[in-house]
Amino acid sequence: DFSIFSHNPPAGTQDNGEEGSGDTDDELRRVEEEHRKKQQGGRGAAPEPEDDPYGGSTDENTDVEEKGEPDQPIPELPDLFGGKRFFLYGEFPSQERRLLNRYITAFNGEVEDYMNERVNYVITAQEWDDTFEEALNENANLSFVRPRWIYNCNERQKLIPHQPYVVVPRV
DSSP, rough: OOOOOOOOOOOTTTOOTTOOOHHHHHHHHHHHHHHHHHHHOOOSSSOOOGGGOOOOOOOOOOOSSOOTTOOOOOOOOOOOOOOOOOOOOOOHHHHHHHHHOOOOOHHTTTTEOOOOOOOOOOESOOOOOOHHHHHHHHHHHHHHOOHHHHHHHHTSSSSOGGGGGGGOOOO
């Protein structure tokens, strides 16, 4: 009997080795069977997946590329941060640091590994720090901004004013 399903064979039988039988499919079947047993309160045997006429996948095979559709070029990203240099200051969760680096680089900005005189924007989630004062004395054109500015530029796909996102000294 041919089946499109790979399944855990009943106890005492062997897997027929059909292509497509794999741990993931087996695990899904096992979980579905356990769920059915719980719903039935443990009474009676659960029907086998082969008995379900709708159990097969109804998704179209999307692995085959459509003929006649020319490849579309990837659209150019806006050059939002061209000529701007950024420094990520303070602690960021690694995923957030990676995302900030990705957005800045994607929009043609440059991320510096350490603070230097070429940096235009310091991206920080921290409150004002005395070291910011020292950095401003070295570079008066420096702006300390929240990461939200980078995210909002990405969401709107344009350079928005950074002033609403500036970190300022507490009074």
